[in-house]
Amino acid sequence: MKKDMASNIFNFILVMLGATLFIAAQGIETGAAMAQGGDFMPKLLSGIWLGISILNFLYGLKIKSEEKVDASAKLSGFLSTLILLAVYLVLLRPIGFVLASMGYLFIQMCLIVPTGKKSKRTYGLFAALSIGVPIAVSWIFANVFSLILPMGLLR
């Protein structure tokens, strides 16, 4: 996808977000207030958002982008990291911080390690760090700062 096209789609999404918030703001009640209520700022700000985002969208359509493009960005790489993060967060409570973090760390390191650095030794290091770091972090926070992270299956 060309930069201008992607940029226009992003600008359009901002317009849609602004419109959604503007519509949602119209349903906000004033609340118990003597002057302007809790609805005033959301209505005002979402209206300004919508207005500026429309101007930004129209400006983007008119002007050819001269901004620098990060051509190396790949949607598949972005999505795989995003999905991994989402799965990590979903599993954090049910299986616990230590186990979920072990899985996350190992897979994330494997996903972003450059091809030239891939070797059995590197994967061994990843495995050791993935096991050791979450245990150490969990232990320090539990025993030094009395902060219990989600225990999950290890309860």
Place this chain on the structure above:
Amino acid sequence: MALEGLLSVLNFETALWIIVGVVIGIIFGSIPGLTSTMGVALCLPLTFSMSPLNGIAMLIALYVGGTSGGLISAILLKIPGTPSSVATTFDGVPMAEKGEAGKALGVGILYSFIGTIFSIVALIFVAPTIAKFALKFGPYEYFAVCIFALTLIGSMVGNNLLKGMLSAVMGITFSLFGIAAIGGARRFTFGFEELQGGFQLLPVMIGLFAVAEILKVGATGLEGENFKTISCKIKGFGITIKEFKDQSINMIRSALIGIGIGILPGIGGATSNLVAYSVAKQQSKNPEKFGTGCIDGIIASETSNNSSIGGSLIPLLTLGIPGDTVTAMILGGLTLHGIAPGPLLFQTSGTLVYGIFSAFLIATIVMLVVEYAGIRIFVKVLSAPKYILMPMILLLCVVGTYGTNRNMFDIWTALIFGVLGYFLYKFNVPQAPMILGFVLGPTIEQNLIRGLMYSNNSFFAFFKSPIAGTVLVFTIAVILYTAFKEFRKAFAASKRMNANYDGQ
């Protein structure tokens, strides 16, 4: 009394707790996701068994270390360790990329020290006077000051004013999510119970910087990345006498901004670093150098955020009003030890107050020594390959985000804002205005509504207050000047484009 206070902290035990506090503070400040607020909260129970002076000395040392520690990851990782170091990334990162990480760190550490010293002087000598002046601030004045701070985004928007304004408006709008502080209306909750509390600053910041960074790494990969250790050549603090002299106005101005903003409850270091950076850029003879790796930006950011520490302690000690979350917890610590801050504190517990001032001073010196001695270690640790470091940082961000409120929703907030931050970066929308809008949004709203309540819905009443009126008129002048400058820039650009077109 002052001498007794100083002598009370000059013993092994107090010195040890100050060192421990500074070191823990620096660790919490330098790791994205763990903030000085969290450090103070987690260490507060440790102070229960200590003497009042030792306990408060340790908490203040944590605050000093935590605020200053944020500059380490801001420079070496592009991720500010605390909200107070956001502006440090703007010039710290380009300097690190040019091989001047050591110089950037040295300058940041030195000016963190100087900023704190300025605020200690203010705290000791003019605290009651300043606190009395700050008490005159009502909703009109708060609203005016915050609106003025927002107009400073003009210098943060880069080449596109529309995108910068949109970013600020988005920040304020996101800060309005949840139940209204005045009136109790539900806003933008979309049926989700978790959204009733709105978005918190820490997860938003973690999302926009740390999560967005790992998504960036995921998208672009690390092929061709240079895995050499970051250069750490540094002589002294990395600044020459001439540079120091040239920066004196920037330094004093940023310290005053930090103290002034620190005194006002609810604003603090998260705002002062961005405001001081913007003012430094606006006042500079070479504003185009900002963002390319000049020390001016680091000096403005680090001097102001550290001088906000003393600023926020002024209303705490003189009036018993905490300026931010950290001072609110220090207030808790004081209360637990049977100390009631307020105007009488200086008379009833003078030795303790001067003991706290002395502990603050010693903590600042310890911070300077520990950070300077640790530069090489920080550089070495944070020079680990990105494919190892970034997942680890994210892990700690999860701990910090979860640990602050023990709330899973905060972690999801960080992910959502991470995706937003990635696309903002990809399409060159500046993030700083969004952070500033998010921080100032609730203060602007609450004071606007309160002011309108006082004045029976008349906005003109805001101009009747001498302080608010002056600030608002000045704000309008800044807006008009920025608009005029942008118009001239746009006109010149279109003329240039037409000339190029005719040339072809």
